Amino acid sequence: MDSLLKRLPEPTLQQVVLLVDDQTENLDSLAEALEDGALTILKAASGEAALELLMEHEVALALVDVVMPDMDGYDLVQWMRGNSRTRNVPVLLLTAGESDLDSVRRGYEAGAIDYLTKPVSASILKSKVDVLLELDRNKQRLQQACARIDNTKAYYESMLNAAGEGMIGIDRCGRIRFANPAARTMLGVSADALKSADYSLFYPDSGVAEAAWEDTPFFHTLRMGEDSRFDEAVFKRADGELFPVSMCVSALGGNGEGVVVVFQDISARKALEEQVRRSAETDNLTGLNNRFGFKTALKMAVERARRRGNSMALMFVDLDHFKRINDTLGHTVGDHLLSEVAQRLRLCVRGYDVVARTGGDEFAVVLDELDDSASAAQVARKILDALRQPIELDGGMRMVVGASIGIACYPECSDDIDLLMQAAGVAVYQAKRDGRNLFHFYVPEMNARARQRLMLEQALRGAMAGDEFALHYQPQVDIANGQVVGFEALLRWNHDDMGQVAPSTFVPLLEETGLIIPAGQWVFSTGCRQRHDWDGMLPEQCSLSVNLSPRQFIDKNLVPQIRQVLEANALPPYQLEIELTESMLMADTEHTRSVLRALKDLGLKVSVDDFGTGYSSLAYLKQFALDALKIDKQFIDSLTCSQKDAAIARSIIQLAHNLDLQVVAEGVETASQVETLRHLGCDVVQGFYFGKPVPASEVIRLPHEMALH
Known part of the structure; x- marks a missing residue:
């Protein structure tokens, strides 16, 4: 040459x-x-x-x-x-x-x-x-x-194109005739080792017993007389190590004397591509697949199931009430919980199944090659059991995280990954609606419920922008003299088409969507403005009670907003009472202590709503500055015919009085209940016995004193 x-x-x-x-x-x-x-x-x-x-x-x-x-x-x-x-x-x-x-x-x-x-x-x-x-x-x-010279034209052009790359010449019988220095370096062979060697020196066999020279891309190029390009192929070094290459195989011109193989070692490029791919598909916190990696895995699983004619399942795993944990205990604790949940999910599935974190507290599991849906149910139970085991936190604290699981199966639900994801999402929502900490398979009927829920949510957002919300007020009566000592403000929604929507329907939705924050601000502003308008029409000490939701209680703007509402309406703080539940008080005691202190500094009264239905520990009664306990309606309903309920009511009243707290009984509906509560020493009663909650326009027509007999 x-x-x-x-x-x-x-x-x-x-x-x-x-x-x-x-x-x-x-x-x-x-x-x-x-x-x-x-x-x-x-x-x-x-x-x-x-x-x-x-x-x-x-x-x-x-x-x-x-x-x-x-x-x-x-x-x-x-x-x-x-x-x-x-x-x-x-x-x-x-x-x-x-x-x-x-x-x-x-x-x-x-x-x-x-x-x-x-x-x-x-x-x-x-x-x-x-x-x-x-x-x-x-x-x-x-x-x-x-x-x-036609014969040497292709030869020299191939050599030129191979500059800086490995180049191997192979004759028509598969024997190596030359290899440039770059090729010898990449293959780890000497010039002497090439003598009498053939293509099998660097080209690994396919594992098929009959594989021969005629089965190689080199012979194919020689026979067809056309260049062949391979973006990815595999060569082997002298020590047997396989490595990825890109190569071009060109027939040497003229009489078909052989082929020239031009190749590059792409190991570094492949490693970089794999690193980039992993980074793009991996969740940094848990090491699981992220949403992009999950969708890639789901697509491949569906394609495998379609090709093999078997089943697969998609699970959405949503942690229950995780946002509350994150908001009250901090993101460090939240991250620790997410990492532990990720590890437990991995242990609940097979090695080739895929677990992904698709959102803040949302996980997905792709179960490949299933025999039937019962296998998916077994995995779901295993996951719920694993999450029921307490998670150890710093400082010796132990936390149990529940989960709601929605399952969609291929091919029963769909062969489209977007529809499978939609079905699993509908199923997990139904699991949350049915009480959480359980799993549901998707069934078509769920779509109708999901659409109804979406329409209700959209209507609720419209109610926030329109004039569909109203406050009704229920009197609270001093059991000793029958005087009205307060009113509880209750949110009502009157929709143009649906009519009156039950609070049990729309209040949980307000909480789930986060609309409870602006709705709560509206309740405070409207209620305080109305109480100011009643000034002179109601007794001076007659207070307004407003319920706080869990999301409102952890909102950092709560206290400043209440202060602003009081000032804007020139309302004395003692005319406003805040009602909290036991679970809200105990979610984060340090936060609770701080908020209650700020509320008391404003001059507000604070009561515990639905007392007796939440935490069994009563330690918080001495920890926090409280003014009243409200006995839940379930203990009042059977007060006159159940010795146990009467004993519970008596114990609550005695406990409250010993702690210098006022007692309010909710859900009072009969004169005999009033008489029993008077005998037990209850301070204030509230319920249908005195009338249902009424609009603001009817409050001033209510008597200031109620008949208690």
């Missing part, structure tokens, strides 16, 4: 080198280093100017600065590779300082052949340019040779 090259005449065309840099001094120094009288050197001070020169001249080599305004070096190289006239022009990128991996990768992806760092060493620059210009001269020599 070398002797043939020596016999070829030197090209008569002068070689052109293009220098591109937005700094004039850099262009001059590069030109000075390269000037030898034989080269034509073109200078361009911008990417746009370089494009014009490239279109006007046959350029042998381009030296391009990376950092330039408007069109930088990467953009210029990418443009050159996309243009048929310039796509084969070698490009050396010039960059300041040490290039990081991302810059190098970006440059090679754009199409640069190599990098040089500034300040450029004149000797290194000259050496690299000489090599590339020699390649250009070789190209021109080969082009001249191709005009005379």
Whole structure:
């Protein structure tokens, strides 16, 4: 080959080198280093100017600065590779300082052949340019040779295209005839080891006993006489290690003497791609797949199930009340819980099943290759059992996290991943509606309920913007003298089409959607304004009671907003009473203590609503500054016919009085209940016995004293 090259005449065309840099001094120094009288050197001070020169001249080599305004070096190289006239022009990128991996990768992806760092060493620059210009001269020599000898044309063009890459020549019988130094280095073989070796030295067999030379892509190319390109293939080194390559197989022209294999080791590229893929598909906190990785896994699982004719299942696992935990105990505790839940979910499934974290407290499980839906139910029970085990937190605290699980199966539900996800989402919502900490399979009837819920939510948002909410007021009566001592404000919703919507229907939805915050602000503002309007019509000490939801209680703006409402309506603080539940008080005792202290500093009264139905521990009664306990209606309903309920009511009243707290009985409906509560020493009663909650316009018509017999 070398002797043939020596016999070829030197090209008569002068070689052109293009220098591109937005700094004039850099262009001059590069030109000075390269000037030898034989080269034509073109200078361009911008990417746009370089494009014009490239279109006007046959350029042998381009030296391009990376950092330039408007069109930088990467953009210029990418443009050159996309243009048929310039796509084969070698490009050396010039960059300041040490290039990081991302810059190098970006440059090679754009199409640069190599990098040089500034300040450029004149000797290194000259050496690299000489090599590339020699390649250009070789190209021109080969082009001249191709005009005379067809057989050597393809051979020399293949060799030229292999510059900087591994190149192996194989004859028509599969024997290796040559391998360039780059190929020998990548394969880890010596020149001597190539003697009498065949393609099996570097090309692993397919594992099929009959596999032979005729089954290889090399023989296929030889037979068809057409180039074959493979973005990904596998070669083996001398020690047996397999490594990924990209390769091009070209038939040596003329009489079909063999093929040339041009290849690159793409191990580094594949490792980088895998790293990027993992980063793009992995949740940083738990190490599980993220939403993108989950959807990829789900798609593959459905395709496998369709191909094999078996079943698979998708589970959505939503943690119950996690936001409350996160808000009260902090994000550090929340993150710890999520990580522990992730580990437990992994242990509940098989190694090839996929577990993903798709949202804040939302997980997904893809169960592959199932026999039937019963297998999915078994996994769901296993998950619920695993989550029932307490999670150890810092400081010795133990926390149990419940979950609601929705399951959608392929092919029963759908063969479309979006519809499967929708079905699992509907099922998990139904599990939450039915009490949480359980699982549901999707059934078509759930869609109707989900649509109804969505319509209700949209109507509720419209009610917030319109004038559909109202407050009704229920009197609270002093059992000793029958005087009205307060009113509880109760939210009502009158929809144009649905009519009166029950609070048990829309209040939980307000809480779930977060609309309870603006709705609660409206209740405070409207109630306080109404109480101010009643000034002079009601006794001075007659107070207004307002219930707080859990979300309102943890809202950091709660106390400032109450203060602002009181000031805006000139309402004395003692005329406003806040009602909380036991579970709200105990969710985060430090937060509770802080909020209660702030409310008491404002001068408000604070009572515990539904007392006796929440926490069994009564320690909070001495921890927190409270004014009253409200006995829940369930203990009042059977007060006159159940000794147990009467005993509970008596105990609550005695406990409250011993702690200097007032007692209010809710749900009082009969005169005998009033008489029993009077006998037990109850302070205040409230219920239908005195009338249902009424609109504000009817409150002033209520008597200030109620008949108690």
